[in-house]
Amino acid sequence: MKKGGPTANLLCENHVREQxxxxxxGIDEAGxxxxxxxxxxxxxxxxxxxxxxxxxxxxxxxxxxMSPRQREDVLETIKATALAWGIGAADNNEVDAVGIVPxxxxxxxxxxxxxxxxxxxxQIDCLFLDALVWPEMFPRYPQISLIDGDARSLTIAAxxxxxxxxxxxxxxxxxxxxxxxxxxxxxxxxxAQHMAALRQYGPCPLHRLTFKPVRELxxxxx
Numbered sequence: 197m198k199k200g201g202p203t204a205n206l207l208c209e210n211h212v213r214e215q216x217x218x219x220x221x222g223i224d225e226a227g228x229x230x231x232x233x234x235x236x237x238x239x240x241x242x243x244x245x246x247x248x249x250x251x252x253x254x255x256x257x258x259x260x261x262m263s264p265r266q267r268e269d270v271l272e273t274i275k276a277t278a279l280a281w282g283i284g285a286a287d288n289n290e291v292d293a294v295g296i297v298p299x300x301x302x303x304x305x306x307x308x309x310x311x312x313x314x315x316x317x318x319q320i321d322c323l324f325l326d327a328l329v330w331p332e333m334f335p336r337y338p339q340i341s342l343i344d345g346d347a348r349s350l351t352i353a354a355x356x357x358x359x360x361x362x363x364x365x366x367x368x369x370x371x372x373x374x375x376x377x378x379x380x381x382x383x384x385x386x387x388a389q390h391m392a393a394l395r396q397y398g399p400c401p402l403h404r405l406t407f408k409p410v411r412e413l414x415x416x417x418x
Contacts, residue, residue, distance in 0.1 A: 204257045204353035217322040222351030224326045226359040232384035232402040234285040237303035238358035239311045241279045258346040259360035280318040282311030292406045
């Protein structure tokens with residue numbers, strides 16, 4: 197199986213392990229900037245004491261730098277290798293109601309809840325976040341925010357793959373309900389195809405009405 201591209205490293209994880217944290221849960225999201233659909237987050241804890249971990253997860257890196265086929269190829273390996281994992285989402289109505297950053301944190305909370313439901317005996321030592329600061333969760337979990345975390349940390353990169361595949365799969369399924377928008381192609385992101393569909397058909401129940409392109413289109417309609 198062709199992996200392609202450099203595997204994210206474990207330098208940040210190893211540094212934190214020296215401080216006594218072993219069960220490091222990386223969290224990342226997909227769909228934060230889309231015009232339609234949910235924001236999806238994933239939480240992953242890898243077995244950092246496994247000597248061949250980087251080899252087992254060869255090719256896992258920032259999901260944005262991977263092709264759909266590459267993400268699909270490593271998905272089940274990540275799940276099978278992880279000590280624990282979970283996925284959560286906040287839908288477009290929640291994004292409109294509270295804003296994208298609070299909705300992203302809501303999806304992250306749900307990812308942690310899913311992880312804890314699937315692995316009830318698992319205890320989290322520390323969270324790795326991709327750039328985001330989450331002070332609301334700090335009293336419960338120590339956390340480290342890493343700029344470009346999905347490129348610098350294998351744990352966050354693994355979470356980015358799970359979140360991206362979960363969201364892309366959902367948007368492809370939703371394309372059957374709203375085929376005129378092309379969600380299976382652009383996954384709700386801002387593209388010329390998406391804008392053309394918005395202008396022709398107007399927004400559907402999946403669109404984020406507070407996001408600028410959709411909001412501006414609605415403001416011009418009689």
